[in-house]
Amino acid sequence: MKQNIGLLILLSTVLTACVTINIYFPAAAAERVADQIIDDVWQLKQDGTDKEKAPAPTEPTPETK
């Protein structure tokens, strides 16, 4: 009986810890969305995606005869 009570206390502690983790602030996810938004607002990492530079036409040197 005494053993059971000890076990119950242990189990409830573990479960409470699980619930605490569950509602904990997701710092890593928040940093990821911060990165996404900052990249958009400051227009970082846009090279090659938004700017479609038309390649400078390479003109063949006209042959003058």
Next chain:
Amino acid sequence: MKKIITSFIILAALFSANWAIAAPDLDINTPAINAIKASMQARHGQLAPHYNSGAIGLTNDGLIAVHDATAVPLKDRQGINGLVAEENADRSKLYKEIANANKHPEWEGGIRDSFAGRWIDKAQSGWWYQGAGGWVKK
């Protein structure tokens, strides 16, 4: 005894499943957040020269502030205060909206702190930011 262990295993399974569901990214794709982002993006063109000159710096609470008004020509000094106020209003709204969009309004402070660190990390060299002991040039 056996019953207790069995029920613990079931409960543990339920909670760990729940935890796995809680892990994915925060949602930032709402009309309100997109509107704030667009407004900040449009304003950045006006703010960028002031970050470069040191007139404006990044604060350690996820906002911006006037760092050195003398870096701005006299005629533009009034405008800079308005720009800073508008930008800070947008930023505060943004942090609040992200928390609300993810149904955890109490996360606003944590989101603000995360942004504060990332704004400074991503700032260009030469820009000013608030460190632990005051303004620092990056």
